[in-house]
Amino acid sequence: MGEDSEAKEAPEPPQGASSYSFAIIFITLALSLVALFIAIGAFIGNQHELVYASVFLIIGFVGLASSTYMLVQTRGRVMRMRIEIPPVMTTVTCQKCGFKNVRTFERGDYVFKQAGPCPKCNDTLLVSAIYREVKEKPKKEMF
Amino acid sequence: MLKEVKNVTIMPQAAQLLGSDPISIAFQIIFTVVFVVFIFYGQRIQMYVMLNEVRNSLIRLKYIRDEGRKATIETIKELGKPAADPTTRVDQFLDYITIPPEAMDPSGVVWKLEHILDVQDTRFKDEVKLMAPQADPTQINNLENSLEAAMSLNLIYKVIRHYYMLGKKTYSLYVIMQVQMALPLIMREAEALSAALKAFTTGQPIGDGAGQLVTGKMIYGHEQRKVEKDYVVSTIQIEGRTVHVLKAEGPGGNVGKPGEAIKQIIEENDGKIASIITIDAAQKLEGESPGEVAEGIGVAIGGPGVDQFKVEEELVKYKIPINAVVIKEDIGDAVSPMRKEVTDAVDVAIESVKRVIKERTKEGDAVIVAGIGNSIGIGQ
Numbered sequence: 001m002g003e004d005s006e007a008k009e010a011p012e013p014p015q016g017a018s019s020y021s022f023a024i025i026f027i028t029l030a031l032s033l034v035a036l037f038i039a040i041g042a043f044i045g046n047q048h049e050l051v052y053a054s055v056f057l058i059i060g061f062v063g064l065a066s067s068t069y070m071l072v073q074t075r076g077r078v079m080r081m082r083i084e085i086p087p088v089m090t091t092v093t094c095q096k097c098g099f100k101n102v103r104t105f106e107r108g109d110y111v112f113k114q115a116g117p118c119p120k121c122n123d124t125l126l127v128s129a130i131y132r133e134v135k136e137k138p139k140k141e142m143f
Numbered sequence: 144m145l146k147e148v149k150n151v152t153i154m155p156q157a158a159q160l161l162g163s164d165p166i167s168i169a170f171q172i173i174f175t176v177v178f179v180v181f182i183f184y185g186q187r188i189q190m191y192v193m194l195n196e197v198r199n200s201l202i203r204l205k206y207i208r209d210e211g212r213k214a215t216i217e218t219i220k221e222l223g224k225p226a227a228d229p230t231t232r233v234d235q236f237l238d239y240i241t242i243p244p245e246a247m248d249p250s251g252v253v254w255k256l257e258h259i260l261d262v263q264d265t266r267f268k269d270e271v272k273l274m275a276p277q278a279d280p281t282q283i284n285n286l287e288n289s290l291e292a293a294m295s296l297n298l299i300y301k302v303i304r305h306y307y308m309l310g311k312k313t314y315s316l317y318v319i320m321q322v323q324m325a326l327p328l329i330m331r332e333a334e335a336l337s338a339a340l341k342a343f344t345t346g347q348p349i350g351d352g353a354g355q356l357v358t359g360k361m362i363y364g365h366e367q368r369k370v371e372k373d374y375v376v377s378t379i380q381i382e383g384r385t386v387h388v389l390k391a392e393g394p395g396g397n398v399g400k401p402g403e404a405i406k407q408i409i410e411e412n413d414g415k416i417a418s419i420i421t422i423d424a425a426q427k428l429e430g431e432s433p434g435e436v437a438e439g440i441g442v443a444i445g446g447p448g449v450d451q452f453k454v455e456e457e458l459v460k461y462k463i464p465i466n467a468v469v470i471k472e473d474i475g476d477a478v479s480p481m482r483k484e485v486t487d488a489v490d491v492a493i494e495s496v497k498r499v500i501k502e503r504t505k506e507g508d509a510v511i512v513a514g515i516g517n518s519i520g521i522g523q
Contacts, residue, residue: 132479
C-alpha cells in the first residue's frame with residue numbers, strides 16, 4: 001500500500017488480547033483471591049486482626065473487580081473489531097394484484113428491476129424497495 | 144548525644160502525623176507518593192491515557208481500512224475478471240491525491256474546480272476499466288464508488304496515524320488532544336464508509352440516493368430521454384402543469400451533473416420555467432428522526448458546490464423561483480445502505496413535491512423537479 005518507513009511503527013491490530021495482558025489479568029486475579037482468603041482467615045481466626053482483615057478484604061475485592069473488568073474489556077475489544085451491518089432486505093411487489101414478498105438482498109437487485117412473474121396473477125413483479133432495518137432501543141428523552 | 148535528642152523529638156511528631164498503626168503509615172506514604180507523582184507527572188499520565196485511546200481507535204481504523212481494501216480487491220476480481228492480480232494497482236489507487244485549484248483570486252475558481260473534478264472522474268473510470276476489463280458500465284460505476292470509499296478510509300487512517308506518531312514523537316499534549324477530541328466523529332465516519340463500501344460492492348441503494356428514489360418513483364413507467372450529464376428526464380403532467388422530472392441514470396453508482404441537466408431543460412424551455420424543485424437527502428440534527436421530510440427555499444445540491452453554483456446562475460438569469468424538499472438522515476446513514484425510514488419517507492416527499500407544485504405554480508406552467516444524490520441501486 002505504498003507504506004512509508006513510519007508504517008512499521010504503527011500499532012498492529014491484535015488478534016484478540018495479547019498473552020502479556022492475559023498474564024497480568026490472571027496474576028491480579030490470583031493475588032486478589034489470595035487476599036480474600038487471608039481476609040477470611042483473619043476474620044475467623046483472630047478477632048484482634050479486624051483491621052488487617054478489612055484491608056485485605058478491600059484489596060481482594062478491588063483486585064477481583066478490576067481483573068474482571070479488564071477481562072470483559074478485552075472481550076469487548078475483540079467484539080468491537082467486527083463490523084456489523086444490519087441485513088439489507090428487498091421488497092418485491094406485484095403492481096396488479098398487490099402480492100408482496102420481502103427477502104434478503106441479492107447481488108444484482110435494484111429498485112424498479114423487473115423480478116419475474118407473480119406467483120399469484122402471473123403479472124410482472126417489481127423490486128419496489130431495498131432497505132436495511134435498524135432496530136433501535138426506544139429512548140426516554142425529555143427533548 | 145545530639146542524635147538521641149533529635150530522635151526523641153522527631154519520632155513522636157512523625158508517629159503523630161503518620162499514626163502508630165503500620166497500615167496507616169503505609170497508606171499515608173502511598174497517598175503522599177501518588178500525590179507527588181500526580182503533581183509532577185499528571186499531564187504526562189493524561190497524555191499516555193489519550194495516546195492509548197488514539198492507539199486503540201487507530202487499530203480499529205486499520206482493521207476497517209484493510210477489510211475495505213480486501214473487499215474491493217475481491218469484488219474487482221469477481222466482476223472484472225482481470226488477467227493479472229489487481230492488488231498493486233488498487234494500492235496505487237488508494238494513495239491518489241486530488242489537488243484543489245488555487246483560490247487566492249476566487250474569480251473563475253468554480254470552472255477550475257469543475258475541470259479538476261472532470262479530470263478526476265475520467266481518470267478514475269479509466270483506472271477501473273483497466274482493473275476490471277470485464278465489468279459492465281453499471282459495475283464500473285459501482286467499483287469506482289467502492290474505490291473512492293476505500294480511498295477515503297485509507298486517508299482517514301493515514302491522517303490519524305500521522306497525528307498519533309507526531310504526538311508520540313513530540314509529547315505535545317495539544318497535538319494528541321486535538322486528534323483525541325475529534326476521534327468519536329471520525330470513527331463514526333469511518334464506520335459509515337465501511338458500510339458504504341459494502342453497499343457499493345453489492346450495488347445496494349444508499350441513503351444519499353433518497354432524492355433519486357423520489358424522482359425514480361415519479362418517472363417509472365413514463366417515457367424517458369437522456370440529458371446532460373448522466374441524467375434522464377421524463378415529462379409528466381401533475382395538476383395541469385408540465386413537470387420535467389430529472390433523475391441520475393441508475394442503477395449504477397452515479398451522481399451525474401444535476402447543474403448541467405437543469406441548465407439544459409431551462410435552455411430548452413427558453414427560461415420559461417415557473418419553479419424548480421430540488422429533492423435531496425439532508426443531514427438531520429441529533430434528536431430529529433431519520434426520514435423526516437422538510438421543505439424550504441434554495442438549491443438542495445450537496446457536493447463540491449459546482450452544480451449548485453451553475454443552477455444559481457441560471458436562476459438569477461431567468462428569475463426562476465427555487466424550492467427544496469429534503470429527506471433528513473444521519474451523516475452516517477447517507478453513505479450506508481438506505482434505512483427503511485428513508486424508503487418510507489419517499490411517498491411523503493412525493494406528496495410534498497405535488498403540494499409545492501400546486502401551491503406555487505399555475506395550471507399550464509412548466510416545472511423542473513430534480514432528484515439529487517447517488518443513484519446506486521436505483522433504476523428508473
